[in-house]
Amino acid sequence: MKIPLLLPLIFGLLATLARANVACPVIFSDHMVLQRERPVAIWGTAAADERVTVEFAGQTKTAKASADGKWRVDLDAMPASKESRTLTIRATNTLTLSDVLVGEVWFCSGQSNMEKQLGPRKGQKPADNYEEATRQANHPLLRLYQVPHYSKPSDKILGLRWVPCTPETVAATEFSAAGYYFGAELLRELDVPIGLIHSSYGGTMIEAWTPREAFERTPELTPLLTKPYHAWVKGVQATELFGSMVAPYVPYTLRGFLWYQGESNLMAGETAAYTLKLRTLIESWRAYWNQPAAPFYYVLIAPFRYSPRDKDPAQLTAEALPLFWEAQAAVVKTVPHTGFIVTTDIGNVKDIHPTNKRDVGLRLASLALAETYAKANAAPQSPRLFASKISEQKIALTFAHVGTGLKSRDGKPLDSFLIAGDDKKFVPAEATLDGTDIIVVSSPVVAKPVAVRFAWSETANPNLVNSAGLPAVPFRTDAWPINYERPAPAAPAEPAATPKSTSP
Numbered sequence: 001m002k003i004p005l006l007l008p009l010i011f012g013l014l015a016t017l018a019r020a021n022v023a024c025p026v027i028f029s030d031h032m033v034l035q036r037e038r039p040v041a042i043w044g045t046a047a048a049d050e051r052v053t054v055e056f057a058g059q060t061k062t063a064k065a066s067a068d069g070k071w072r073v074d075l076d077a078m079p080a081s082k083e084s085r086t087l088t089i090r091a092t093n094t095l096t097l098s099d100v101l102v103g104e105v106w107f108c109s110g111q112s113n114m115e116k117q118l119g120p121r122k123g124q125k126p127a128d129n130y131e132e133a134t135r136q137a138n139h140p141l142l143r144l145y146q147v148p149h150y151s152k153p154s155d156k157i158l159g160l161r162w163v164p165c166t167p168e169t170v171a172a173t174e175f176s177a178a179g180y181y182f183g184a185e186l187l188r189e190l191d192v193p194i195g196l197i198h199s200s201y202g203g204t205m206i207e208a209w210t211p212r213e214a215f216e217r218t219p220e221l222t223p224l225l226t227k228p229y230h231a232w233v234k235g236v237q238a239t240e241l242f243g244s245m246v247a248p249y250v251p252y253t254l255r256g257f258l259w260y261q262g263e264s265n266l267m268a269g270e271t272a273a274y275t276l277k278l279r280t281l282i283e284s285w286r287a288y289w290n291q292p293a294a295p296f297y298y299v300l301i302a303p304f305r306y307s308p309r310d311k312d313p314a315q316l317t318a319e320a321l322p323l324f325w326e327a328q329a330a331v332v333k334t335v336p337h338t339g340f341i342v343t344t345d346i347g348n349v350k351d352i353h354p355t356n357k358r359d360v361g362l363r364l365a366s367l368a369l370a371e372t373y374a375k376a377n378a379a380p381q382s383p384r385l386f387a388s389k390i391s392e393q394k395i396a397l398t399f400a401h402v403g404t405g406l407k408s409r410d411g412k413p414l415d416s417f418l419i420a421g422d423d424k425k426f427v428p429a430e431a432t433l434d435g436t437d438i439i440v441v442s443s444p445v446v447a448k449p450v451a452v453r454f455a456w457s458e459t460a461n462p463n464l465v466n467s468a469g470l471p472a473v474p475f476r477t478d479a480w481p482i483n484y485e486r487p488a489p490a491a492p493a494e495p496a497a498t499p500k501s502t503s504p
Contacts, residue, residue: 022046022091026151027252030098031162033143033195035105035253036080043072043251046091056087056100078102080192082141099164101141103193104186105254106368108179109209109246112202113301113360114260116353117174127177127357137170137180142187144180146173147199150244162195176200178260178299181361182368189369197252199245203232205264206277208241214284215239220276232264250288256295256372257285258364262328263301263352269314271323271484275330282335295372296338297364300325300473302347302354303459307486320484321458325474329384339367342382345409345471349459363470379403379468385475386437388452394442395419395452395477396434403467405436416462418453419443424480426453431464439464451478 024044034040034056042054046065054061054073061073081102089095108114118130118137127133142165146157153159158172170180176198183196201208207215207224215221215238224238259281265274282296307318314320332338341363346356354360370380381401389396399406408414419429419441429441429452441452455462455474464472 021093022050022052022089022095024089024095025248026160027145027197027249028087028095028097029161030100031143031164032097032100032145033105033162033193034075034078034100034102035195035255036102036192037077038253039077040075040253041072041251042075042087042089043070044089045069046071050091053090054087055090057081057085057102080104082193101143101193101195103141103195104190105195105197105252106179106183106186106256106258107249107254108176108182108196108198108200108258108260110200110259110261110299111204111264112200113263113299113353113357114176114178114198114258115200115202116177116357117171118177118180118357119171119174121174124353125351125355128355129358130177133177133358134167134171137165137167137184139165139184139187141193142183143193143195144169144173144175144183145195145197146175147197147245147249149201150241151248173198177357178360178364179258181358182258182365183361185362185365186368189365189375190373195254197249197254199249200260201233201236201241201245203264204236204241204261205229205268206261206274206281207238208236209246209261210239210277210281211242211247211284211288212239214280218276218280221280229268246285247288251290254289254291254294256297256368257282259296259298260301260360261298262324263304266301266316266320266324267306267309267312267314269316269320269485270327271320272327274324274327278328278331279335282331282338293337295368296335297367297371298328298331298338298340299360299364300328300340300342300344302343302352303349303457303461304347304352305349306458315486316458317484317486318458319456319482322453322456322460322474322476323482323484326476329473337371339371339381341367342471342473344455344460344462344474345465347461366468377468379466379470382470383464383466383472385454385473385477388477390449393447393449394440395449397439397441397452399437399439399466399472401466401470402437405467406433406439406472407465407467409463409465409469409471412463414439414462414464416455416457416460416464417441418456419446419449420451420453420478421446421448422450424451424478426451426456451476451480453478 369375370377414431418426
């Protein structure tokens with residue numbers, strides 16, 4: 001008769017003991033990679049005031065859990081190590097994490113083009129050469145961490161734990177193809193362990209990946225907290241994915257970030273506004289990780305025919321995408337330790353998910369190798385307009401990031417240049433190389449040119465490249481207003497009223 005009365009006490013005691021067990025977030029698992037050359041944060045929960053000891057690579061660090069059970073230690077900075085070692089966390093219980101390496105860690109995020117895996121995906125074509133790429137994906141020192149949507153694993157996805165990269169795991173995790181190629185190239189060039197955390201969600205807008213505090217301290221963005229916006233994924237609103245797919249992995253020590261996103265914001269009718277949103281996201285992520293100089297590299301989205309679409313929230317013109325590229329590219333002017341890659345030459349104007357993810361990953365890797373790791377590289381960035389000078393009937397354009405010189409990718413005359421006079425009417429221009437970094441633009445029908453535009457179309461695929469074969473950044477030298485949304489169709493005219501019969 002007394003046993004039923006004791007059951008609540010027993011269950012309560014068991015719950016208390018369970019809460020007392022030392023624990024870490026799911027990002028800490030076997031096969032993980034710890035960031036080299038920086039103090040490494042290890043954190044978790046335990047009983048209030050409990051002493052926690054962390055042991056790794058000859059280091060022993062202790063911490064006392066706070067009143068709410070939270071604790072953290074920081075391991076001293078370590079050199080890269082391919083040695084498989086054990087990380088031990090001791091309190092009332094012991095956690096043992098095996099096969100832990102030390103190397104470089106990157107966080108990869110965005111929407112569907114970052115999320116796109118090597119193999120088949122419903123509604124999409126697989127990445128180019130995916131079968132051979134998957135067979136060759138045997139890289140024991142490349143470790144993958146897949147974050148499922150909302151950090152909730154499904155039966156299909158092997159997620160929320162570190163796994164060595166093998167043909168089986170790269171397929172089972174449905175890991176980002178762009179991220180995979182990036183990591184494999186870093187591994188080849190740096191010869192140190194590489195850890196990739198992949199957290200993406202197709203069809204989502206940048207607002208979903210931005211923390212609430214960032215909106216609250218940015219007056220221009222604050223209204224977005226309460227204003228529902230169009231989302232291709234039902235229910236994904238501002239701040240939501242930051243809370244479920246980014247914040248749980250803060251402050252896991254890492255080197256930097258990769259970002260491949262923007263199509264959803266463009267289809268919602270955004271151009272210049274995206275600059276502030278991307279800058280806000282970068283600054284807020286760096287603040288959360290307490291790494292104000294963490295490199296942040298991103299992708300200018302690929303060419304695609306947005307203007308014929310009539311099911312998007314905004315009905316765009318063919319100039320909306322170039323304006324969006326302009327907004328993306330503007331971030332590097334005000335935010336240090338950032339860079340972007342151009343994809344005008346690897347897109348498919350009929351497919352919003354280009355299948356060439358290898359060059360995306362390799363270009364991001366080249367940028368990181370040059371800018372973050374100071375590796376010799378002839379031209380890690382695309383050629384970019386540096387200055388323009390009007391002279392009689394011509395405009396001379398000077399470019400930066402040309403390597404050993406500009407050239408035509410296909411050997412044909414340079415294309416995709418437009419020129420205009422004061423009448424603001426742009427016509428195709430002739431463009432010729434003058435030396436290694438200057439292009440002279442003119443047209444026989446524009447006597448007094450004042451402005452040039454380059455690759456200024458949603459279907460742009462220009463042949464201007466630098467010595468590394470990287471395509472030039474689309475640009476314009478004018479600041480004239482541009483209509484990027486088509487006017488709403490006129491309402492059908494009311495039918496004329498039928499005169500009433502006056503017949504008897």
